[in-house]
Amino acid sequence: MTESGGLDARLQWRRGALALDLDIALPPRGITAVFGPSGAGKTSCLRAIAGLESGSRGSVRFGGELWQDSARGVFVPPHRRRLGYVFQDAGLFTHRSVAGNLDYGYRRAGQPAQLDREGLVDRFGVRPLLARRVDTLSGGERQRVAIVRALLSDPALLLFDEPLSALDAAARDDLLGRLETLHASLAVPMIYVSHAIDEVARLADHLVLLDAGRVVAQGPLQATLTRLDLPPALSGAVGAVLEGIVVGHDAEDHLTELAFAGGTLWLPRRGDAVGRTLRCRIGARDVVLSRERQHASSALNQIRSRVVAMAAAEHPSQCLVRLDAGGCALLARITRRSWQALELEPGSEVWAQVKATALGG
Amino acid sequence: MALLSPQDLQAFGLTLRLAATVTASLLLLGTPLAWWLARTRSRWQRPVAAVVALPLVLPPTVLGFYLLLLLGPHSVVGRSMAALGLSPLPFTFAGLVVASMLYSLPFVVQPLHNAFESVGTRPLEAAACLRAGPLDRFLSVALPQAMPGFVTAAVLGFAHTVGEFGVVLMIGGNIPGRTRVLSLRIYDHVEAGEYHQAHMLSLCLLVFSFSALLAMSLLRARRHRHD
Numbered sequence: 014m015t016e017s018g019g020l021d022a023r024l025q026w027r028r029g030a031l032a033l034d035l036d037i038a039l040p041p042r043g044i045t046a047v048f049g050p051s052g053a054g055k056t057s058c059l060r061a062i063a064g065l066e067s068g069s070r071g072s073v074r075f076g077g078e079l080w081q082d083s084a085r086g087v088f089v090p091p092h093r094r095r096l097g098y099v100f101q102d103a104g105l106f107t108h109r110s111v112a113g114n115l116d117y118g119y120r121r122a123g124q125p126a127q128l129d130r131e132g133l134v135d136r137f138g139v140r141p142l143l144a145r146r147v148d149t150l151s152g153g154e155r156q157r158v159a160i161v162r163a164l165l166s167d168p169a170l171l172l173f174d175e176p177l178s179a180l181d182a183a184a185r186d187d188l189l190g191r192l193e194t195l196h197a198s199l200a201v202p203m204i205y206v207s208h209a210i211d212e213v214a215r216l217a218d219h220l221v222l223l224d225a226g227r228v229v230a231q232g233p234l235q236a237t238l239t240r241l242d243l244p245p246a247l248s249g250a251v252g253a254v255l256e257g258i259v260v261g262h263d264a265e266d267h268l269t270e271l272a273f274a275g276g277t278l279w280l281p282r283r284g285d286a287v288g289r290t291l292r293c294r295i296g297a298r299d300v301v302l303s304r305e306r307q308h309a310s311s312a313l314n315q316i317r318s319r320v321v322a323m324a325a326a327e328h329p330s331q332c333l334v335r336l337d338a339g340g341c342a343l344l345a346r347i348t349r350r351s352w353q354a355l356e357l358e359p360g361s362e363v364w365a366q367v368k369a370t371a372l373g374g
Numbered sequence: 375m376a377l378l379s380p381q382d383l384q385a386f387g388l389t390l391r392l393a394a395t396v397t398a399s400l401l402l403l404g405t406p407l408a409w410w411l412a413r414t415r416s417r418w419q420r421p422v423a424a425v426v427a428l429p430l431v432l433p434p435t436v437l438g439f440y441l442l443l444l445l446g447p448h449s450v451v452g453r454s455m456a457a458l459g460l461s462p463l464p465f466t467f468a469g470l471v472v473a474s475m476l477y478s479l480p481f482v483v484q485p486l487h488n489a490f491e492s493v494g495t496r497p498l499e500a501a502a503c504l505r506a507g508p509l510d511r512f513l514s515v516a517l518p519q520a521m522p523g524f525v526t527a528a529v530l531g532f533a534h535t536v537g538e539f540g541v542v543l544m545i546g547g548n549i550p551g552r553t554r555v556l557s558l559r560i561y562d563h564v565e566a567g568e569y570h571q572a573h574m575l576s577l578c579l580l581v582f583s584f585s586a587l588l589a590m591s592l593l594r595a596r597r598h599r600h601d
Contacts, residue, residue: 065499091502092510104500108518117514118504166504 019202020170024061024071024081033057033069033226039219041076044196044203046213046234049223050246055206056101058223059172062204063098064091075170097163097171101178103155105147111158112143118166125167137161137191153184157191164199171203177212192216210250211373214238214294222247239342241324241333248327252296253343259289268313268369275338279313280372297333299371300345302363304355312366318343320361323352336365377574384551385559386578392467392555393535396474400482400531401524403475408486409512423487430480438544441473445545465547470555473545474535482531489523490516522597529590533583 019041025034033054039045047055061069064080073081080089091098097118098104105114119130134140137157142150150158156176163171177185189212196203196216207213213220213234220237222230224246230237235254243251257273267282271291278293285291306315318336326333332352336343343365357363378386411423429437445463446452452462463469493516501511517524539557546553548562556575563572 063503065502090507091499092505092507095505096503098500098503100496100500102496104496106497106500106515106519108515108521117501117506121505121510162504172503 018076020062020076020204021074022062022071024069024073026061026066026069028054028057028066028068031057031226033061035061035071035226035228037221037228037231039202039204039221042200042202043218044205044216045219045221046217047204047206047221047223048208048210048213048217048247048250051208052225053223053246054226055208055223056174059098059174059204059206063096063172064089064094065098095167095169097166097168099156099159099163099171099173099176101175103159103176105150105155105159105162107147109147110143111139111145111147111150114147114158114162115139115143115165118162122165122167128165128167130165133161133164136194151184152180153188156180156184156188160192160195168201171199171201173203173205175206175208177207177209189215210252210296211294213250214254215292222250235342239335239344241322241335245327249296251333251344251346252294252299253341254292254294255341256290256292259283259285259287259291261287273339273341275318275341275343276316278316278367278372279369281369293372295343295367296371297344297346299367300343300347301366302334302345302347302351302355302357303366304361304363306364307366310366311368313369314365314367314372316343316365316367318363318365320357320359320363322359323357336363338365379571381550381554382559382571382575385554385556385575388467388551388554389536389556392470392474393532395471396478396535397482397528397532399471400475400478401528404479404482404486404527408483409490409516411483411487412490426483427480429477434477434538434540435544437477438473438541441476441541441545445469445472464545465549465553467552470542470546470553473541474538477538477541478531478534481534482527485523485526485530486520489520489526492523493519522594525593526590529586533586536582537579 020037020039022035022037027033031052031054035058047058049055057066060066062073070083071081072083079087080094081087106117109117115134134143137160139157139161142154142158147155147158160176177188180188193215205213205216217234220231220234221228222237222243224244229244229247230240238251239253240251255273255278257271257278259269260272260277261270262268262282263270268279269282269285271278271280271293280293283291301312316338318338321335321337323335324333326346330348330350331346332349334345334347334352334357336345345365407426411419411426442464443449444451447456447462455462463472497515497519498511501515506514537557539561542553542555543558546555548554548558556579560572560575563569563575
């Protein structure tokens with residue numbers, strides 16, 4: 014087992030019809046997303062790391078601490094693992110007020126002085142809710158309280174189980190923004206389970222792809238999502254995630270211009286200030302390839318790139334093409350017929366056309 | 375007080391003392407039992423739950439009869455108690471308490487069992503991930519969330535103990551001041567043709583039972599409005 018200082022988990026168990034067999038190694042910093050189709054075992058994976066899944070056998074090590082080693086009969090119970098867990102349904106205590114919920118873990122952690130309790134309460138907009146009963150809160154408010162509650166228990170590892178999945182679009186967007194800020198300011202590593210690729214693309218640094226109870230790929234986000242050998246169940250998720258800097262806004266057309274290593278991109282206007290770093294996901298099926306730059310196309314974005322590799326896609330009519338644009342990886346899903354008609358091969362110069370409307374809102 | 379004779383009042387006091395003792399003891403012993411029933415995955419869960427429910431369907435006289443045999447001076451229990459210098463349980467207040475506890479067991483354990491089940495695992499898991507150990511989780515999450523179940527259990531356990539007849543007759547023997555409770559006193563009055571006294575005591579029990587049930591349902595309604 015490697016001493017990454019992060020999380021190393023090798024676990025096997027059965028849960029109903031699903032046989033889980035996990036081998037995960039995560040870095041000690043940043044957000045790791047566990048992504049996969051529903052029923053892939055994402056939540057079970059998170060629960061096993063927390064020690065909530067009885068029946069999982071194997072070993073879990075975190076930051077030099079041994080949490081579980083079934084061969085040696087070691088099992089550290091969840092309350093001694095120093096972790097924060099944000100459940101899909103928030104899991105707030107209905108017999109306590111919002112403030113009572115926040116205090117629960119904070120008191121038990123010994124009210125650590127280095128935690129900025131008031132700052133966290135304000136940052137997640139929880140202050141006006143403190144005196145409220147938990148069952149009068151909206152879904153978004155619940156999750157915000159649950160996140161602050163977990164942070165106040167002074168965790169060394171934060172686990173999120175699809176915290177946004179039950180929220181409406183506005184609440185989801187709001188919380189996603191807050192989590193992005195948290196990501197930038199918090200040194201505690203986080204594991205974030207999700208089945209929504211746009212959340213993953215915005216938050217994660219590292220990615221673990223699960224399918225049918227097994228890890229099919231893991232590694233840095235961009236590299237993993239642009240792999241050509243992912244199973245069909247994950248085909249909707251493949252694509253590039255570009256990181257760029259906001260260089261300007263077009264107020265009249267409501268567009269934002271993003272500069273990245275391979276050029277610039279226009280996307281639907283976002284609220285971010287000029288100079289801010291922004292991530293943008295370009296799904297493989299939203300990319301059109303052409304040999305020449307188009308002058309009468311509705312696609313706002315045309316990125317000069319070079320073909321790196323091609324692989325068969327799950328449907329026999331299609332293929333996946335990996336491109337390089339100034340050092341950034343792009344992925345395009347096109348038909349085999351187009352591949353042949355354009356006489357493409359590794360090394361070919363192409364223009365990747367991307368509709369701005371496909372770049373989220 | 376002219377309405378109730380001193381003997382009636384004595385029976386009244388004895389009944390209250392018995393019901394209070396039995397309810398308190400049952401809450402104390404029934405809580406861990408109900409917690410185990412609600413949380414365990416043992417294959418003994420269902421057999422144990424069935425045993426707990428037995429007094430619901432068994433004629434009280436059957437229960438009393440077996441208890442009499444089990445606790446009597448010639449039984450294993452009776453002889454070992456005598457060896458320890460303790461007097462045998464039948465025909466004593468302590469004997470009544472033991473018998474009533476068995477008889478009222480399901481009325482306390484089942485509401486608690488349901489209440490613990492309805493708490494579910496999520497709040498307990500959340501507490502565990504906030505550094506609460508097992509006992510801490512039980513005291514700070516399970517108990518407060520199951521509180522309505524405790525109110526129901528206490529009211530049902532108390533009322534049911536007040537109302538029992540067959541078991542106390544078998545094991546208590548209707549001894550004035552020691553084991554003659556209200557229900558036995560009413561029976562005595564009827565047998566002696568003292569219908570007026572029987573009326574008074576019966577009315578007391580009727581009003582008591584009705585108030586207990588009404589209070590319980592009002593408490594519940596208030597809780598629901600809060601939730």
